[in-house]
Amino acid sequence: MQFKKIFSDVLDHCYAVMRLKDGKGDFLIVASEEDSACIAYDLNNNLKKTVVWPDVGGTMTLVQIPNSLNFLATQRFYPGFNSKDCQIVKETFDDGKWKQKIIGDFPYIHRFDIIKKRDEAGFWFIGCSIANSKINSEDWSDPGKIWVGEYDDNQERIRNLHALKIRITKNHGYKRMCGYSLVTGVEGIFKLDYPTRENDWRITKLSSNETSDIFSADVNGDGKKEYLTIEGFHGPYLRLSDEKFHSLVQTKEKTPFGHAIWGGKIGNQECFIFGWRDGKRNLVLISDDKIDMQVIDEAVGPSNVLVYNKNGVDYLLSANREINEVAIYKIDFRN
Template identity: 35%
Template sequence: MEIKRTHCDDIFKCYSTCALVANGDLKLLFATEDKGPCYSYSAADLNKKEVVWEGPGGTMSIVEIPGKSGEFLAVQQFFPTFNAPESVIVWGKYVDGQWVIEKFIDLPYVHRFDILHVDGVNYFVAGTLCTSKKDRDDWSDPGKILVGILPDTNTQSIELISVQDKLTRHHGYSRGYWNGKRAGFFTADEGVYVLTPTSDRISTWKTEKLLDRRVSDISVFDVDGDGVDELVTIEPFHGNMFCVNKLIDGEYKIVYQYPNEIDFAHVVWAGLFNGKPTIFGGVRRMNKELFMIRYNQDSKQYDLTEIENGGGPSNIFIVNQPDGDLILCPNREKGEAIVYKVKE
């Protein structure tokens, strides 16, 4: 395995990342969760930097809009720590060689969101960490899963409907598939829930509970190649356990746990990396490591590889490429935007 590490920039409390195509160029976005900027870098030449915005910051998530080249949605004004009564979703567009950012909607305490493209419709799905707060340790007003049909432009309105409420520390989200259909997976103290969009009215949609444990973050993929997806979880909230959960006799059971002592795990991703089923994990305290896990078909065990330590990653974004996949890594604790190119 050959890993090339590129330091794109120093960004204080660098937290969010995303990749999208604008004017035929793959652009890699990195943003701070504090007050400050979001920058983009050309994947073809990481020295080519553009300002997406200089502020206000507070960016938890950035998501490309399906079917719209150079357009995305992002969270702004969700500041540390859980200071988000005025958080919003903004709509970004790449116009005439520069980024144009406009407000879309107010959405207090929105932490994770996504756009699920199903049967020609873009569904906006969002998870609020909570609904209100008296102070950072107040969790008395739980969060919700909100859904609406994304309009064509930010000047059009959207109606958001709650399909699940009473979700305490509603922190994690992952896009995936469930029963062969595009779905979103949400996590909270109450467990793991899956939401599968249908053609029925959104008000009739129901979530399904998959796991009854306190879960902070999740990714869902068939990591051992048996045809059934595993749930890869961080437990509990900002937790000290990184687990692979396998469906055994109708129940999800832990079959692997990251062996090193950790605190404040925050990155979990599972999918195809360089064509192989792969898990990535990251931790924001102690060794602050980024690591990779793969199931070994010969030994029937999980193999662990450390990519780096000391950075304290907050999220990652994977870009599949024919000449080696990319890991976009905001090292929140070190305050840097990193891109790894990995060849195997």
């Protein structure tokens, strides 16, 4: 599998990435974690560039509102992790431009999501705070919370917002799965089940390993998903575990400030993409259960990545934060 860089653009401290697609449009969205822009690249118009917002930044998470070109985003998650002024905003696509509305203040919210309700109209809201309060960026004495509620898109507000009883230190990772979500932190990996008519929100501990981020893919082809986890807060190690979170292998070489992580199918092969932001700062492909790494790009320091397919061709979008580069790589399966 070969990766060829076919597009490069400059965006200061580029961080959050998302594909935004419905029947009317198809965009790649990339936002800065500093006082900089959020940019939309039009996949239907030769990656034509539109500024969604010019500054503010501090964007950790982007979430599409289903069946629309509208999305929710965090802003003002700075400086560092001392982000008491963090907000969630809604961007509404109208006549080729996005219009912004502030949904509310959400101090320290690093990852969030909206989940379509199974048995009724509307969305569940999940907001994971990296801490509950801070004296400074290095203060972790007041662990974060998982905030839940209901997102009302018509009224553009979150109702019945409340925190679950659990507290998680240095919560950084969140992954939407099929019917539940995974949340990670110092205390381990947790499964968050959404409410049903019979049960309220439920959270179950799956692993006690300190975990920064998590993704799943069936890299060994046994029909069962494996989990790739960044261990410690931003690393410095990777671990691959089976579907029951029994460890298969841990990297020996350090991957300091491990951050970018994605898992899924490229062509007919399940694999992971991973990148770290210190040391070698490489972007790599992992396609086996031994965590062997094929270098995609060197010394780019990626923050977040995603793989997408357009017109039958697979591409990799990478926010190469440490060199302020938005990059797209075409994926070729020829040897």
